Amino acid sequence: MKKGKLYGIGVGPGDSKLMTVKAVELLQSADMIITPKTEKKDGSVAFHIASPYIPETAEILPMVFQMNTDMAAVERQWEENRKIITEKLDEGKNLVFLTLGDPMLYSTYMYIFRAFEGTEYEAETIPGIPAFLGIASYIGMPVAEWEENVLIIPATASPEKIDQALAAADHAVIMKVYKNWGYIQSELRKHHMIKKAVMVSRAGLPDEIIQRDLDSLPADYKPNYLSTILTKRDDL
Ligand SMILES: C[S@@+](CC[C@H](N)C(=O)[O-])C[C@H]1O[C@@H](n2cnc3c(N)ncnc32)[C@H](O)[C@@H]1O
Numbered sequence: 001m002k003k004g005k006l007y008g009i010g011v012g013p014g015d016s017k018l019m020t021v022k023a024v025e026l027l028q029s030a031d032m033i034i035t036p037k038t039e040k041k042d043g044s045v046a047f048h049i050a051s052p053y054i055p056e057t058a059e060i061l062p063m064v065f066q067m068n069t070d071m072a073a074v075e076r077q078w079e080e081n082r083k084i085i086t087e088k089l090d091e092g093k094n095l096v097f098l099t100l101g102d103p104m105l106y107s108t109y110m111y112i113f114r115a116f117e118g119t120e121y122e123a124e125t126i127p128g129i130p131a132f133l134g135i136a137s138y139i140g141m142p143v144a145e146w147e148e149n150v151l152i153i154p155a156t157a158s159p160e161k162i163d164q165a166l167a168a169a170d171h172a173v174i175m176k177v178y179k180n181w182g183y184i185q186s187e188l189r190k191h192h193m194i195k196k197a198v199m200v201s202r203a204g205l206p207d208e209i210i211q212r213d214l215d216s217l218p219a220d221y222k223p224n225y226l227s228t229i230l231t232k233r234d235d236l
Helices: 021-029 042-053 071-090 109-116 131-139 159-167 181-190
Strands: 005-010 032-037 059-064 095-099 122-126 150-154 171-175 198-201 209-211 227-232
Touching: 005 021, 005 071, 005 109, 021 042, 021 122, 032 042, 042 095, 059 071, 071 095, 071 109, 095 109, 109 122, 131 171, 131 198, 131 227, 150 159, 159 181, 181 227
Parallel strands: 005 095, 005 122, 032 059, 032 095, 150 171
Antiparallel strands: 171 227, 198 209, 198 227
């Protein structure tokens, strides 16, 4: 029997209408749609964004991905997921794996993609608009001009790494700001990047929040899981 194919699809930055034509066509013809289920619930947001294009008859498979520090448990879980996907591909099913934004930027899909890379199974990645670029257009803030550089870093990185990276940045995109907001705020102040900083939560979704005066937010503020900061140095 001909094996099925695995497609990793980026659903873009929130607004369903910003998905690519290719992603929509694949969703409409897929045999099964996999939505990653993490404790952060980003898989269900990806599903919500893609839902206008998912046929009622489509088979949906929520797949659990643990994100804890017990690496042995995490690896067992990924191996389990790889096995499930392999079985479906052996049955000849074409599978679509949904990811927020673009599949190649901080996404669970990369683990799956690597597991099948160089094997007899075919996988194809369909890019999506990454959340930070969607946000740049939504709020009208160019991410870089002329010779300026752009730093992309998750707030979950080590304090030293964030500090060194911001010291060299003209513009910065800080993702996963649900963690370590107090530290990020102090770093933005230290590197003269707080004045122009904008935090956008749940961009493109009906309950989107745009916050501009980040200097006056309390240090113990808890941003939504889907929050990204775009900023640049005060003198730019
Ligand atoms: C696991 S990463 C996924 C990134 C995604 N692959 C991309 O290309 O944007 C999750 C982080 O992406 C950002 N993000 C994704 N969608 C977002 C949205 N609609 N609004 C704001 N931030 C978003 C947030 O920083 C969030 O913590």
